[in-house]
Amino acid sequence: xxxxxxxxxxxxxxxxxxxxxxxxxxxxxxxxxxxxxxxxxxxxxxxxxxxxxxxxxxxxxxxxxxxxxxxxxxxxxxxxxxxxxxxxxxxxxxxxxxxxxxxxxxxxxxxxxxxxxxxxxxxxxxxxxxxxxxxxxxxxxxxx
Amino acid sequence: xxxxxxxxxxxxxxxxxxxxxxxxxxxxxxxxxxxxxxxxxxxxxxxxxxxxxxxxxxxxxxxxxxxxxxxxxxxxxxxxxxxxxxxxxxxxxxxxxxxxxxxxxxxxxxxxxxxxxxxxxxxxxxxxxxxxxxxxxxxxxxxx
DNA sequence: CAACTTATCAACAATAATTGTTGATAGCAA
DNA sequence: TTGCTATCAACAATTATTGTTGATAAGTTG
Ligand SMILES: [Mn+2]
Ligand SMILES: [Mn+2]
Ligand SMILES: [Zn+2]
Ligand SMILES: [Zn+2]
Numbered sequence: 001x002x003x004x005x006x007x008x009x010x011x012x013x014x015x016x017x018x019x020x021x022x023x024x025x026x027x028x029x030x031x032x033x034x035x036x037x038x039x040x041x042x043x044x045x046x047x048x049x050x051x052x053x054x055x056x057x058x059x060x061x062x063x064x065x066x067x068x069x070x071x072x073x074x075x076x077x078x079x080x081x082x083x084x085x086x087x088x089x090x091x092x093x094x095x096x097x098x099x100x101x102x103x104x105x106x107x108x109x110x111x112x113x114x115x116x117x118x119x120x121x122x123x124x125x126x127x128x129x130x131x132x133x134x135x136x137x138x139x140x141x142x143x144x
Numbered sequence: 145x146x147x148x149x150x151x152x153x154x155x156x157x158x159x160x161x162x163x164x165x166x167x168x169x170x171x172x173x174x175x176x177x178x179x180x181x182x183x184x185x186x187x188x189x190x191x192x193x194x195x196x197x198x199x200x201x202x203x204x205x206x207x208x209x210x211x212x213x214x215x216x217x218x219x220x221x222x223x224x225x226x227x228x229x230x231x232x233x234x235x236x237x238x239x240x241x242x243x244x245x246x247x248x249x250x251x252x253x254x255x256x257x258x259x260x261x262x263x264x265x266x267x268x269x270x271x272x273x274x275x276x277x278x279x280x281x282x283x284x285x286x287x288x
Numbered sequence: 289c290a291a292c293t294t295a296t297c298a299a300c301a302a303t304a305a306t307t308g309t310t311g312a313t314a315g316c317a318a
Numbered sequence: 319t320t321g322c323t324a325t326c327a328a329c330a331a332t333t334a335t336t337g338t339t340g341a342t343a344a345g346t347t348g
Pocket of ligand 3: 095096097098099100133134135136137138
């Protein structure tokens, strides 16, 4: 996502105002590679703005998505993940045990459905998910 | 998935019984490449067993998944899709407009995260989703 | 700075997919 | 046949997310 000053500009351009709640959520997302859920953003945001509601975090996150500042990932972990890394195309590794999501940079230029399949389907996006077990969960399994 | 007779055997081996409801759901899944939702299975099943409940369809589908006879796909379309094609590894094309899901057979052997990424993550499965617009939705858009 | 306009806040309720629970029933096993 | 136990299906609960709304507070204009 863009730096906070730029986002501020863009929000204003949309006719939206930069409230303290928005400021906090945006701050939490800057350089955040953890792919947080809305709920974890909410929990962290309340530390700074205790009165913030979950609804406001949803609103903010949806606004940011409309503006293209974040993408919302549905990776089958039960709830949406917020990804502020929209600059560098990438894919994901998802831990089946704990749901943690990590970035994976791979080349997908060779990935294409057969000509036959493409004839009836206009492909706009390719998404690769590596499913597996993260180091943490591997270690926990070892000691258990 | 296996032919109905084999599934029958395997159900019994699990201590499960082959009820009329299960029979209908299994029948609906045989050679079904539409990746139906549980709800669509339910709607079709009630035509044959009007008293069937949605819960029973969920139960049956979950039982079949535990037995490895189907896979349950969460593709971000709002509800789970049931895929009876477990014999041939394949991937999917998902229409962003209507949610229709089609099979796509591609080679993913070359798809690997960097050695660095794999060091901390034991990858067990690679999932490729082609997002786009199906022929039907393209045509509807044209005439609209 | 003051008045005005309007978006935002946050509480509350609604929605939708899925799972949990349970009394009655019905299908296997002896 | 008799009994045991899994299944049925109704009902309620759960969870993530969205809809609604009166009160508030932030921008804007003068
Ligand atoms: Mn990412
Ligand atoms: Mn399939
Ligand atoms: Zn993990
Ligand atoms: Zn479509």
